[in-house]
Amino acid sequence: MPTIRPTPSIRSGRWDCRPPASVARPAPVTPAAPLEVRLGVAGDEGSRGFELTVRDSGPGIPAESRTRIFEQGFSTKDPVQTAGAGRGFGLALVNQAVLRLGGTLDVGSHHAGGARFTVRLPLPEGARP
Numbered sequence: 653m654p655t656i657r658p659t660p661s662i663r664s665g666r667w668d669c670r671p672p673a674s675v676a677r678p679a680p681v682t683p684a685a686p687l688e689v690r691l692g693v694a695g696d697e698g699s700r701g702f703e704l705t706v707r708d709s710g711p712g713i714p715a716e717s718r719t720r721i722f723e724q725g726f727s728t729k730d731p732v733q734t735a736g737a738g739r740g741f742g743l744a745l746v747n748q749a750v751l752r753l754g755g756t757l758d759v760g761s762h763h764a765g766g767a768r769f770t771v772r773l774p775l776p777e778g779a780r781p
Contacts, residue, residue, distance in 0.1 A: 694772065701755070701775050707768040712761045721759055722747040746771075 687708050694703040713721055713728060720726045727740035743757075750757045755773035762768045 693775075699774070702771075702773045704771040704773075705768060707762050707766055709764075709766040712765060713759055713767045718759055722757065743769075 687706065690703075690705045692703050693700055695701050717726075717728050721728070722743050723740070724744040725740040726744075729739055747757045750771055750773065753773050755771060758770045758772075760768045760770070
């Protein structure tokens with residue numbers, strides 16, 4: 653599994669690991685914090701779908717924040733360290749898109765540390781894995 657640094661984004665259907673120049677990026681949580689991205693087909697014959705898992709090596713999501721992590725405007729980031737407005741929208745927008753596609757978005761922790769997000773989307777009608 654390749655390691656991607658910094659957090660990747662998708663532009664024009666390809667991976668682009670450079671943030672836009674206009675976006676202030678916080679310092680990595682750990683030096684060269686690895687990011688793991690996995691995509692596959694999961695489920696049994698009657699309910700197969702895509703599964704995308706993204707895991708980082710940061711501090712993870714505190715258990716008390718996991719019930720609110722997908723609320724618009726909620727952020728676990730320190731507002732002093734990450735000066736500026738606009739925090740707490742990314743996961744809310746991702747969750748909204750996933751729900752519109754009939755999928756689920758789960759958050760958890762990895763046994764080696766860091767946060768783990770798993771998106772599950774149903775295969776389109778008539779699609780074969």
